[in-house]
Amino acid sequence: MKDHIVTAFDTELKSLAHSIEEMGTLARQSTTIAIAALGQRSPDLARQVGTLERQIDALQREIEESGILVIARRQPVAFDLREVVCALRISNDLERIGDLANNIAKRVVALGDVPVPHPLISGLEGLSALVVERLEEVLSAFDAHDPDKAVAIWTSDDAVDDLYTSVFRGVLTYMMEDPRNITACTQLVFVAKNLERIGDHVSNIAESVHYAATGALLDEPQPDRRDAIGEPEVVAG
Template sequence: MSDKHIVSAFDRDLEAIQAQILKMGGLVEAAILDAAKSLEERDEELAEKVRNSDRVIDDLEELINENCAKLIALRAPTAVDLRVILTVMKVSGNLERIADYAKNMAKRNGVLVQMSPINGSYAALRRMAREVQLMLKDALDAYIKRDAELAIDVIHRDRDVDQMYNALFREFLTFMMEDPRNITPCMHLHFIAKNTERMGDHVTSIAEQVVYLVTGDLPDDLRPKGDMTSVNPELGQV
């Protein structure tokens, strides 16, 4: 009876933590979409909402880490149970970093609204952010369902985000070369594109943690290397 009580108490505690992870994930998904929308629509109020939501997300990460530490101390989980807790902590850390990138995107909105828009760039950034958000949704679904195949699919989709980034990188170079007045806005937009690409990397890390949770092993060399701007000089030619 005592063992059953301990097991059920552990399960309840873990279920509560996983509910917090899902809440955090939902807030981060919204932050990604809202940050991109605020840029495209030049909506400073929405950008402010994204910046303010970051504090809520940070607080959730802190709460999740505290609850995980308590669960380890009180329940002394082993094997699979410990793997679940460690995965939760890794996932929450990645979610917090994604939210930071969304906040940084929103911060640049105040500067960009004072400049002439760069044709097509905002819509392209929003599509890129939407792809990252969909990847995150699937990564969280894979976590809940313990679906390693879906997680691996998310890992491979990061290449699409990298290719979007590479295309935008070239586009911004073209705009800057055509008109020096485009240099400042394009530099801001490039940082936003890079932040979005980094979000994709953190989503990929979440998916890798799901594979670890399900199989007990991290995937070997599954993550595709799609961002070649730092190693391929041809991407700097327009």
């Protein structure tokens, strides 16, 4: 009977992990498609991101319900409990990534036919590529239960901040040089901020992966490179 319970519990943990991986795939796709929608000025691609967001939200609810049931039925302790709790935490971060990607897609509609300086789009595509690469790496660390890889991802957040700062300064320069760019650049500020926020959620996932594997928190304060430019907080929405 005990072996049966252990086998069932292992199956439930694997199901949670599989759902996290599925959510991660959708979150990665939504971010990539959102930036493609911006670059191509494609409302059709933007609508695809909205569809992906709804799928991500549904998975997050399933994971939350399954995780709570696992805790209630199995009463796991130590590593097993951390596995379940961190799956819940990671699903929340992935759900937020889906929201942020959808916010980016909404900017495509808000921009309409307003001209956008091409170098700014290129900068945002570079920032998106970096963020998506880190998301892929942290999902790989989750799958491998690799705390060292999680630490490496967590400590590399400054690369996202540095590139975000560069893109942000570029947007400000275009706004100051030509007032006709203000409308487009205002939208691009939101896009850049949403990408930077996605990077923050990747770091959160890395913390969860490390905690699940080791039971230790990554609690060293990370310097925020954005302070160097005195950037005001931009509400993503």
